[in-house]
Amino acid sequence: MGYRLETHLDKDLAPFGGETFNKCFNCGNCTAVCGLSKEDTTFPRRYIRYMQLGLKDKMMESIDPWLCYYCGDCSDTCPREAEPGELMMSSRRWLTSLYDWTGLSRLMYRNNYMHVLLMTVMALLVFLAFIVPSNFGFGLLAQHPEAMETVMLEKFTPVETVHLADWLLAALVSFFLLSNAGRMVYKVMKGQKASLSAFLTQLPRLIIHGVSQKRWKECDKDVWKNWIRHIFLVTGYATMFLLVVVFLQDFQVNDSSVHFTSYFGYYATAALLFVTMWMMIDRLRMREQSAKKSHATDWSFLILLFLVALTGILMHLFRINNWPMGTYTMYMLHLMADAPLILLVVPFGKWSHLIYRPIAVYLQAVKEKAREQRVGAPSLVTG
Amino acid sequence: MNDAQINQTTAESLSAAQNPKVREKRPIDILRERHGGMSPEMKEYYKEQTRIKQLLKEALARGAKTVPELARECGLEPSVTMWNLMAMRRYGKVVEEELRGEYYAYRLKEVK
Amino acid sequence: MDEFKKRYDGLVIGGGIAGMQAALDLAEQDYEVLLIEKDPSIGGVMIGLNKVFPTLDCSSCICTPRMAESVHHKNIKIQAYSEVTSIRRHDPGFKVTVRKKPRYVIEDKCIGCSQCELECPVDVPHEFDHGLGARRAIYIPHGNAIPQVATLDVDHCTFCGRCAKVCPTQCVDYTQEAEDVEVDVGAVIVTTGLNITPMDAKKEYGGGHLINVMNPLAMEAIQASNGPFGRPLRPSDGKVPRTIAYVQCAGSRDHTIGIPYCSRVCCMYALKQALLLRHYLHDVEITLYHMDIRAFGKGYEQFYRRVMNEGVNIVKGKVAKITEVENQDLLLRVERLDEGGRLEERRYDLVVLSQGLVPAWQGKGVLDIELGDDGFFKSISPKISPVLTSAEGIFVAGVAAGPKDIPDAIVEAGAAAMEAAIHLEGIGYREQVLTASQS
Ligand SMILES: Cc1cc2nc3c(=O)[nH]c(=O)nc-3n(C[C@H](O)[C@H](O)[C@H](O)COP(=O)(O)OP(=O)(O)OC[C@H]3O[C@@H](n4cnc5c(N)ncnc54)[C@H](O)[C@@H]3O)c2cc1C
Numbered sequence: 001m002g003y004r005l006e007t008h009l010d011k012d013l014a015p016f017g018g019e020t021f022n023k024c025f026n027c028g029n030c031t032a033v034c035g036l037s038k039e040d041t042t043f044p045r046r047y048i049r050y051m052q053l054g055l056k057d058k059m060m061e062s063i064d065p066w067l068c069y070y071c072g073d074c075s076d077t078c079p080r081e082a083e084p085g086e087l088m089m090s091s092r093r094w095l096t097s098l099y100d101w102t103g104l105s106r107l108m109y110r111n112n113y114m115h116v117l118l119m120t121v122m123a124l125l126v127f128l129a130f131i132v133p134s135n136f137g138f139g140l141l142a143q144h145p146e147a148m149e150t151v152m153l154e155k156f157t158p159v160e161t162v163h164l165a166d167w168l169l170a171a172l173v174s175f176f177l178l179s180n181a182g183r184m185v186y187k188v189m190k191g192q193k194a195s196l197s198a199f200l201t202q203l204p205r206l207i208i209h210g211v212s213q214k215r216w217k218e219c220d221k222d223v224w225k226n227w228i229r230h231i232f233l234v235t236g237y238a239t240m241f242l243l244v245v246v247f248l249q250d251f252q253v254n255d256s257s258v259h260f261t262s263y264f265g266y267y268a269t270a271a272l273l274f275v276t277m278w279m280m281i282d283r284l285r286m287r288e289q290s291a292k293k294s295h296a297t298d299w300s301f302l303i304l305l306f307l308v309a310l311t312g313i314l315m316h317l318f319r320i321n322n323w324p325m326g327t328y329t330m331y332m333l334h335l336m337a338d339a340p341l342i343l344l345v346v347p348f349g350k351w352s353h354l355i356y357r358p359i360a361v362y363l364q365a366v367k368e369k370a371r372e373q374r375v376g377a378p379s380l381v382t383g
Numbered sequence: 384m385n386d387a388q389i390n391q392t393t394a395e396s397l398s399a400a401q402n403p404k405v406r407e408k409r410p411i412d413i414l415r416e417r418h419g420g421m422s423p424e425m426k427e428y429y430k431e432q433t434r435i436k437q438l439l440k441e442a443l444a445r446g447a448k449t450v451p452e453l454a455r456e457c458g459l460e461p462s463v464t465m466w467n468l469m470a471m472r473r474y475g476k477v478v479e480e481e482l483r484g485e486y487y488a489y490r491l492k493e494v495k
Numbered sequence: 496m497d498e499f500k501k502r503y504d505g506l507v508i509g510g511g512i513a514g515m516q517a518a519l520d521l522a523e524q525d526y527e528v529l530l531i532e533k534d535p536s537i538g539g540v541m542i543g544l545n546k547v548f549p550t551l552d553c554s555s556c557i558c559t560p561r562m563a564e565s566v567h568h569k570n571i572k573i574q575a576y577s578e579v580t581s582i583r584r585h586d587p588g589f590k591v592t593v594r595k596k597p598r599y600v601i602e603d604k605c606i607g608c609s610q611c612e613l614e615c616p617v618d619v620p621h622e623f624d625h626g627l628g629a630r631r632a633i634y635i636p637h638g639n640a641i642p643q644v645a646t647l648d649v650d651h652c653t654f655c656g657r658c659a660k661v662c663p664t665q666c667v668d669y670t671q672e673a674e675d676v677e678v679d680v681g682a683v684i685v686t687t688g689l690n691i692t693p694m695d696a697k698k699e700y701g702g703g704h705l706i707n708v709m710n711p712l713a714m715e716a717i718q719a720s721n722g723p724f725g726r727p728l729r730p731s732d733g734k735v736p737r738t739i740a741y742v743q744c745a746g747s748r749d750h751t752i753g754i755p756y757c758s759r760v761c762c763m764y765a766l767k768q769a770l771l772l773r774h775y776l777h778d779v780e781i782t783l784y785h786m787d788i789r790a791f792g793k794g795y796e797q798f799y800r801r802v803m804n805e806g807v808n809i810v811k812g813k814v815a816k817i818t819e820v821e822n823q824d825l826l827l828r829v830e831r832l833d834e835g836g837r838l839e840e841r842r843y844d845l846v847v848l849s850q851g852l853v854p855a856w857q858g859k860g861v862l863d864i865e866l867g868d869d870g871f872f873k874s875i876s877p878k879i880s881p882v883l884t885s886a887e888g889i890f891v892a893g894v895a896a897g898p899k900d901i902p903d904a905i906v907e908a909g910a911a912a913m914e915a916a917i918h919l920e921g922i923g924y925r926e927q928v929l930t931a932s933q934s
Contacts, residue, residue: 025786027744028812028830029830032812032828032830032838033816033828077751077815078751079744079748079749079750
């Protein structure tokens with residue numbers, strides 16, 4: 001099979017953060033120092049080679065960047081300071097933009113103005129939704145002066161409306177995310193012979209890895225720190241997702257009373273605030289390799305997530321202290337931060353890795369299985 | 384030189400230092416005084432070395448041995464055994480004998 | 496030349512191969528030269544090498560005659576075990592202070608009989624063998640040492656006084672003290688040479704704590720027939736090594752250890768050592784891991800081919816990690832680029848790190864001349880006359896000016912001697928000094 005050479009790949013990659021690949025002289029130190037690099041899946045050196053040669057198709061077929069957890073050992077020890085870890089990171093951004101068929105991802109990653117603009121527009125739309133209609137938000141509130149005396153969310157954001165919107169949003173996001181994931185699977189498996197049974201038997205891995213992220217323990221450095229942070233983040237956000245999308249009827253309390261679901265909310269809030277602050281501090285201190293370079297999208301992700309958690313808990317506090325105006329405003333701000341996060345960052349931005357990473361581990365297993373099934377076929381070692 | 388001898392020389396030099404009339408200060412005492420004598424680490428080093436050499440000598444007196452064999456018999460680290468054995472070899476106390484598997488055996492050199 | 500005069504035409508700092516060559520070339524033109532060497536013997540790194548690439552000549556067989564020639568030359572005064580502590584400009588030349596360190600042995604009376612060394616009760620790790628072998632607290636560094644006299648290392652002395660008792664010429668003098676002497680010189684040639692990259696520079700390679708990860712100069716020592724073990728053996732337990740790995744660029748071309756430059760000689764010395772080990776050891780497997788082989792000199796590429804043909808495995812791939820496993824064997828992890836990027840984890844009996852060359856001396860507080868980015872003395876005219884430094888009358892040659900091999904060091908030393916001679920003529924050093932002393 002022939003491959004097309006992209007002669008301007010360097011220019012294409014630069015906005016994603018991948019500028020240093022030309023420093024690499026292919027000594028293989030990064031691959032050998034990496035705890036995740038295995039006999040038949042060796043990275044990052046091979047992938048960086050593709051970058052140098054302009055083998056765009058090869059890069060798109062490859063899942064290597066998703067298998068990297070950026071412990072930074074390779075960058076720490078690279079004799080050429082080519083920063084292989086950062087090259088893997090920027091490749092993840094680049095791949096995200098290529099899996100996405102809408103073009104939004106590419107727009108956001110390549111253009112910081114567009115990135116901020118899109119997020120602002122999203123927040124403004126939410127703002128308008130609270131201002132313009134007469135049966136929702138401030139329009140509804142205007143008709144119910146009693147709701148200014150004491151908290152009555154029913155007279156501000158009727159739970160059915162919000163719930164419906166949540167479902168719509170979830171459906172929309174899933175549609176984008178899954179269609180992009182489908183494109184990823186297609187690109188990676190194109191031309192690979194794998195039987196249906198190979199796909200089916202390996203399915204459990206998708207779930208196990210998605211939830212546990214246990215591959216992390218094979219890294220050599222900062223294993224616990226990174227793993228714990230991600231587990232908090234995942235469980236925190238999953239809890240919030242369930243509360244809002246499935247149990248909103250219970251979770252959104254109308255008056256200033258406390259429902260037991262709030263306790264789950266406390267956990268989620270604490271986890272999200274704690275982890276986002278920790279990560280932001282790391283990025284400001286720039287000590288670890290993975291925190292030395294930050295793309296604008298890394299920041300927007302952390303800041304939005306932090307704001308969502310912060311406004312959420314403030315709204316809760318205002319509500320149980322029966323401060324109506326504070327509660328309503330926070331509710332609106334909460335959704336203004338949440339909308340860009342859910343609609344942009346999850347399907348098109350940094351957070352899409354929540355699905356691409358497990359899929360990558362899964363596809364790797366599928367490929368291995370398929371290889372086993374093809375008895376006598378040459379191994380892909382030299383791939 | 385064994386410990387007793389060292390102590391004796393120290394005692395000699397001390398008496399010499401304290402009682403200059405008895406005996407004139409020897410040049411070696413001048414050197415020792417200028418350098419504040421042996422450092423505690425050096426004393427420890429020397430004592431340990433004397434002990435190791437003695438152990439190796441006794442073990443080799445019972446027959447030629449390789450480094451791992453010697454180390455096991457004397458309860459020493461193989462690397463420490465190796466270094467001290469090679470020091471003995473260099474100063475003609477020990478000679479190399481036949482190859483046993485992957486290791487050479489060494490024996491004490493007979494003194495004629 | 497025996498006496499220490501008050502004035503010399505040239506001062507050479509560092510008595511390695513470059514320093515000796517520079518001193519000889521100046522002396523041959525009838526200039527008087529003072530050569531200062533910090534170690535007990537002259538000879539530098541070369542006298543500690545086993546054989547030299549690409550000819551595989553015995554290194555000491557070439558170096559010793561040079562040492563003897565220098566010490567016997569009527570125009571050269573060799574002052575070993577001494578250091579230059581200050582150099583001030585003093586027209587027309589320089590005023591130099593030399594500190595003679597006390598050997599506690601009267602050099603002129605010592606006949607090099609080794610009686611003291613044999614009598615001394617304490618064994619000390621020997622610098623000449625890079626700690627693998629032993630010397631005594633009073634010792635003659637090695638059989639080819641020049642001057643062939645004993646030196647007492649007080650830090651390891653037990654003060655038993657026996658060396659003085661057994662000395663047949665009564666040359667042990669415990670009362671010696673360091674002595675500062677002043678001399679006038681007209682030109683200075685700096686040939687202070689190299690150290691290898693410190694063994695603890697890279698923690699991925701064990702940070703200097705793994706006993707069977709060897710430094711290449713120590714490997715030279717154990718290959719030599721007068722080496723500390725008498726034959727190449729493993730330092731940890733005396734095993735005859737069956738599998739040996741060379742790790743290239745272990746101490747240079749690596750930004751992470753602050754040594755981005757190529758040290759130029761490591762590929763060649765590693766190939767040389769590997770080939771010789773194939774000759775010395777029966778049934779040994781040697782693998783040399785490299786980023787690329789730089790066989791840059793005349794006859795070097797042919798040498799590289801020869802080493803490959805004689806069965807040394809040459810593998811492209813930079814070793815990323817060395818870990819100690821059972822029996823103090825070593826596990827190497829490397830991506831083999833010669834096999835399409837296969838990850839390899841292999842166990843070896845012995846590993847040699849091809850450490851790079853770093854400057855042995857940067858003149859701190861003594862010599863006020865510019866250094867290059869690499870830390871070596873800077874040549875202000877690298878193309879036209881590489882031996883010129885930022886200070887007039889001070890020249891540099893050999894590895895002091897940057898990594899190079901012996902032939903290049905020798906050529907450069909000759910050039911430095913020539914420039915120094917031109918400088919001495921230019922300032923009319925001898926005439927000026929003569930008139931000054933007459934008036
Ligand atoms: C492991 C190894 C193997 C090698 N094998 C080969 C080979 O086979 N062939 C080849 O061509 N090259 C080889 N080389 C390179 C070779 O060793 C050098 O090119 C050569 O030794 C350089 O000589 P030099 O005189 O410049 O420096 P050096 O040999 O380092 O001499 C410098 C001298 O200056 C003295 N000195 C340092 N500082 C001071 C001071 N402040 N005051 C007074 N004196 C001082 C030192 O004690 C030393 O004696 C090898 C190098 C290594 C590390």
